[in-house]
Amino acid sequence: MDPRRIRSSASFPPHVVAEIQRAADQGVYEIRGYGARRPVPSFDDLVLLGASMSRYPLEGYREACGTDVLLGTRHARKPLHLKIPVTIAGMSFGALGAHAKEALGRGASAAGTSTTTGDGGMTQEERGHSSMLVYQLLPSRYGMNPEDLLQADAIEVVVGQGAKPGGGGMLLGLKITERVAAMRTLPAGIDQRSACRHPDWTGPDDLEIKIRELREITDWEKPIYIKVGASRPHYDTALAVKAGADVVVVDGMQGGTAATQDVFIEHVGIPTLPAVREAVRALQELGMHRKVQLIVSGGIRSGADVAKALALGADAVSIGVAAMVALNCNRPLYEEDYHALGTEPGACAHCHTGRCPVGIATQDPALESRLDPEAAGRRVANYLNVLTQEAQTLARACGKSHLHNLEPADLAALTVEAAAMAQVPLAGTSWIPGRM
């Protein structure tokens, strides 16, 4: 074959052609799960500067490197004390099955950290197996219940999500079983599109009053987080602080979702890397860095990502997709089921269909039985421990006796883009783009 004749167009590669034809066939936008598929500047574009002549490293195994973090020290009477600075992000019961929610709770509890509810209320499986549970207050208010509010260890007011800042939740009818429907007060089997704005406040001035109500209801006991999707993290962080947050959660564009428009996932929001730096800048300008804690999420995969996020100024990170992967998401098991969905292990983003081959993002009892909550919980705990060990390894190498002592000065950037976004010097230079 003449290679010139099989060269596809850069503007119209096969996946673009296929999507145009799918759109023409169906007349509705593509909905899918998971996070952005396109490459974006990330923590991979940074490296840590291990100790040398001017800094002295700590011994691995022997010399302690602390990992704990207190969240909610600003106003809450009962801040959360996590043993590790890695938490499990909000994922709804509905998007995930009960086994997956239970496994996440088991894993997080074993590792000494918190997990988070989602857009579907709190299940007893989840509460029962989570030693620390963050309860989300979402625009939809599905299953919102003052009893659960009082049972929670912290409250997260969700303004937005990294996969879709400015968008509301989605759950297709395939996953709205009787139980999910009852928890959300919806008819079973409908394609649910939830609101993108809260029903009783709009904007930071009204949010401040909303937060006061939540504090009054819970007698000022629980930390209150505000979660935003990263689009204008500098303003949003500043406004979250002004509105009275104890903790700000900034979710970058690599963050996952159970279902939303593909165009949203790929084209809205900014990556986690620049988002951290902008959020930290806002906290520092307000004199609130470390007083209001910052959690970042979106594409955290390894202890290196954890260490780099902390070095840029985050107090903790949150994982969603990575936690699902630890549960077995995209593992090459039941391969024929992946193929039946038109995908394969490693490329599956079919969370929205409810036909999850490995029993995580499903409400089908047969599929769900493929996930053993105990074993899966152990995998999550193992993974969280590895993230922590890796981050400690890097921190010790940088001479830190606590992960929180990592600093931007411990980082160098491998690309001009990352140097500009993270505001750390390009490796081998003292040049930070945008600064003198």
Place this chain on the structure above:
Amino acid sequence: MSRDAPLAPGRNETVYDLAATDLRAVNRALHAAPDGAVMIRNPGGAHALACGLRSPLQVRIEGHVGYYCAGMNREAEVTIDGNAGTGVAENMMSGTVRVLGNASQSAGASGHGGLLVVTGTASARCGISMKGIDIVVGGDVGHLSGFMAQAGNLVVLGDAGAAFGDSLYEADLYVRGAVAGLGADCEEKPMTDADREKLAALLRRAEMDADPAAFRHYGSARRLYNFRIDNAGSR
């Protein structure tokens, strides 16, 4: 209850004066009380007053309140002798909340149960995302009332504003006056005997004098329940 008659504390009624006591102290006391009657004076537009109640208290508030009064109420019976700000009785679970004046935006938002009565008018988004609450409004309701209403009943004795019942699910909406316009997927439904009976009972509980036969019934056309997908590509 007339709005002109000054309220005198009843027998065995605990009185709090918000001009002299701070909100936190009042709410803390209300959360701790297992039952009994309470009067709150000089609310002065305070936000989050009497929210998160969780016992069969009888609370009377003499004056105007700010945002989220009686929010997330359970079991308590709260009467506001004045106007209420945004989100009165938001996410209420049970009990009764009565506003003897007007209610601002998002009255009864996402309420799961109980009864909210507004004697005057309620403004925009009354009953937004309601999930089982019953709401009876003596006057008019503003635009986007019943937006995404999932379950429960919204009864309006006056008129309803624009985009009424937009994107609603299985809630029942009843209006005696004029409707400025129906929102997406909201349609008029037949008024059955069962509707009239339910309405009569609601009006009785709300202490409103109106003939159930004078109301029209609105509900979901259920055309937005599923994404409509063409199958032009199927062979």
Place this chain on the structure above:
Amino acid sequence: MCGIVGLFLKAERLEPDLGRLTALMLHEMRDRGPDSAGFAIYGEGGTAHKVSVMAADGESRDWAALAARAEAGLESAGPGAAVTARRVSDHAILETAGDPAALRHWLLDNEPGLTVLATGRRIELYKGVGDPDRVAARFGLEGRSGSHAIAHTRMATESAVTIAGSHPFSTGADTCLVHNGSLSNHNWLRLDLEREGERFQTENDSEVAAAYVAAHMRRGRDLKSALEAAIADLDGFYTFAVGTADGFAVLRDPIACKPAVIAETDDWVAMSSEFRAIARLPGVGHAEIWEPEPGIVYSWSRDRGEAAA
């Protein structure tokens, strides 16, 4: 990010109380905007034009010298008129019988560090960082009389609380605007308005809204129709209260999420972000009270003194 109030008197006998009543209303909106506050008050109109200005070093600035410079500067640009200055805290009220727009432009071009807050025969405009009650006290709001006033409390979006984002905004004679909400297409509009000769002093979206209204009124529209045009051209979420020499108007965007309440009696019209600011006005028990409908302009004028919605 804020609280807004407006009070428009219909009964002349209440005019001596305007400042006191406005201060009461502003006080109730403190929580919504603890960072800064501002107010515009429409007093007795004279023959001279007033120009409200402020400067960071306004307390110590030699305003008389500035007035003299302005007078000389305008003289050289054409037939001028005397300019006088009266200090009020870090603000000053300049007065001239000459062209106020020319004076505004001269000040913007020649006096660095100066902000020109408003021009007009009746309007005086003041703003300051800090607790709204203290801002009101600093500029003697309580003791002022007049026919109508518009005021604002602000929760700053910027980290360093500056005066730049503080409302009301005014770019046209005797016209000012306060805003609660957030516009989403003001950057294009700003370019259009600049091309037409508008002079902006901040990056704020609300200043664009003020300039939009002023530009339309300059072209001969009345307040109501200028705001009706705004419904089509300004996108985003907003509650506006607008004052002119003899008028007052309120407008909410077509989605209308940001709060607003209007109350009207035979004696006055009041609007606010929350009812609590209106609750203490005299005769409120007999007021007609409503929340403005989305996309409807509510306007009153001093001549008719009645709603023209």
